[in-house]
Amino acid sequence: MKSSATRSGAGGHARTPCDAAARAHSSGPLDLLRAEFDGVHDVWRSASGMVYVAGPEAARAVLGNRPAIVAETSDFYRTRHGVFGPRAAQAEIGRAARALMHHHLDARRSQLPRLIHERLAPRSSWPDAGNLLVHEHLADVLLHPGAPISLRTTVGKVVTRAVLAGARRRHAPPSRLLLRHRASAALQAEIRARQHRRQHHGGSAGPRDLLDVVVDGCGPATASDDLAEVYLSFLFAAVGSIGFALGWSVHLLGTHPGCPAAPDRIVREALRLWPVAWLFARTPLRAVELGGMTVTPEDQLAVCTYLVHRHPAYWERPDEFLPQRWAAPVSRAAYLPFGHGPHTCAGATVTLQLLKDIVGLLIHDWRLSVIHDGGGPQVGPALAPPRFTAVLSPRANSSGRR
Structure with missing residues (x-):
């Protein structure tokens, strides 16, 4: 990629392939990015040619896009035809989805202890167990009980063959393509x-x-294929992203026994260390200085919240799991687990509510330990936990909660 970056300035720093190779300890994308990021230069051109953003100020400028410095985009409302819109429809769909989800979670909260007992105890394989638990808990809000059984079955297949971590490796491309076609056709017919x-x-x-x-958030003339893709985005966000975030919380809780922290602090710290939405791609609209570096429309920007959340200038002991840090006021400038700006995740509050409910029950009712499979994080469009087994044994005070 043609470079037009300014090499001088506090944030303008170019890394060569030799720099990256000398500092990286493995070929994993997280390791390569950590090797390139020196904790001082918040914006830099990677060996790959991508311009990465790891500084909170620059990250908020890009994601907030005020003033307009990048092409307006959405990380959620994307279809094969571009970004679904107008913005008013996005806002209405987001508002209605939050209200419906909150109502569902409030009505079904009493069912969570039984669900955890049946689906997670005494042993469960993660991160799939988290995704499948979330899917079962949200099944009736994803598709109401009166929806066609065939459609509910198809949505279940999408979860197992496309949402779960590693699903793409376990299923051949032709099989995935056929499932996508069938799922889209079934959803469009129902729409x-x-x-x-x-x-x-x-x-x-x-x-x-x-x-x-x-369907209600748009006019009757809206193309059914676009609406089907927006719905599938909801499915991936609810079952995939929330499930992976739950997996990170369980993994960290199980590997830090006796951690004296409230559920909300554990969840917030898990989202800090391992943000599921870890990379946001944007394209500059014009030449602009960002973190001491000049970027142009020829460049590709990537805001890396994984690095923002571990920036040594903003976090004490940034690589450690320290949920107690949330006991005191924490600067939110460097905390972007749901993005930032007009396209912040519409389901952020719903996600936090459900995660805190489940983690709270695990702490209160169960003793938890984790057995690793030896692998690392599963890095893709979402940052999924490594494979592990969670072992649950009931506490003496839990018998009345199931």
């Missing part, structure tokens, strides 16, 4: 049926599931 009912029989009293939220 068109719901659009027809709303057009000819009026709207419902309120959304019954997230597919209703997507």
